[in-house]
Amino acid sequence: xxxxxxxxxxxxxxxxxxxxxxxxxxxxxxxxxxxxxxxxxxxxxxxxxxxxxxxxxxxxxxxxxxxxxxxxxxxxxxxxxxxxxxxxxxxxxxxxxxxxxxxxxxxxxxxxxxxxxxxxxxxxxxxxxxxxxxxxxxxxxxxxxxxxxxxxxxxxxxxxxxxxxxxxxxxxxxxxxxxxxxxxxxxxxxxxxxxxxxxxxxxxxxxxxxxxxxxxxxxx
Numbered sequence: 001x002x003x004x005x006x007x008x009x010x011x012x013x014x015x016x017x018x019x020x021x022x023x024x025x026x027x028x029x030x031x032x033x034x035x036x037x038x039x040x041x042x043x044x045x046x047x048x049x050x051x052x053x054x055x056x057x058x059x060x061x062x063x064x065x066x067x068x069x070x071x072x073x074x075x076x077x078x079x080x081x082x083x084x085x086x087x088x089x090x091x092x093x094x095x096x097x098x099x100x101x102x103x104x105x106x107x108x109x110x111x112x113x114x115x116x117x118x119x120x121x122x123x124x125x126x127x128x129x130x131x132x133x134x135x136x137x138x139x140x141x142x143x144x145x146x147x148x149x150x151x152x153x154x155x156x157x158x159x160x161x162x163x164x165x166x167x168x169x170x171x172x173x174x175x176x177x178x179x180x181x182x183x184x185x186x187x188x189x190x191x192x193x194x195x196x197x198x199x200x201x202x203x204x205x206x207x208x209x210x211x212x213x214x215x216x217x218x219x220x
Contacts, residue, residue, distance in 0.1 A: 014098045020108040027112035031144040038130040051134045058141040061126040075125055082118045086111060102159040109152030116145030
């Protein structure tokens with residue numbers, strides 16, 4: 001079983017990937033540094049009143065919308081699940097070809113957000129939130145790591161739906177051409193080998209027959 005995939009799975013770490021790894025590290029640092037300064041200086045100010053506000057001291061022992069915040073096993077579960085998610089995302093980042101630029105950008109952003117919040121869960125048993133956003137009339141606390149995850153997820157969905165060569169509804173010229181080429185290759189592969197071999201032979205046989213007929217006619 002492993003031998004079948006050995007030749008197909010390749011590491012695709014080129015210049016773009018190295019740049020994105022660097023960007024991922026920077027995003028993690030930005031998240032952690034803002035949390036440190038928020039704690040130290042006690043940030044409290046309004047960017048857009050009742051819509052975007054910075055409030056110091058918010059802590060979330062759960063995940064999105066405080067899910068599992070009250071569960072005794074919640075933190076352990078979230079830490080384990082984050083490690084599993086990171087393993088999958090890192091593997092995906094490594095094997096994705098360099099031409100899937102947007103998808104690699106998305107994966108690197110999600111990794112950065114996951115690592116930022118994972119560090120909080122391990123060190124503080126909760127996630128440090130300080131940015132409050134108005135969502136459907138309720139102020140929801142989050143942080144920059146959450147922003148990276150959300151933005152990365154949106155980019156990945158858009159790319160997989162409309163942009164890359166495997167997209168469901170290809171809108172770009174490059175995606176359409178790649179899918180058209182793949183359809184042609186599938187059609188060629190679906191033609192039985194016997195038909196591919198017989199067709200040229202039949203044509204050559206007809207040409208030889210015509211040549212002999214012309215030659216015998218000319219001799220008479």
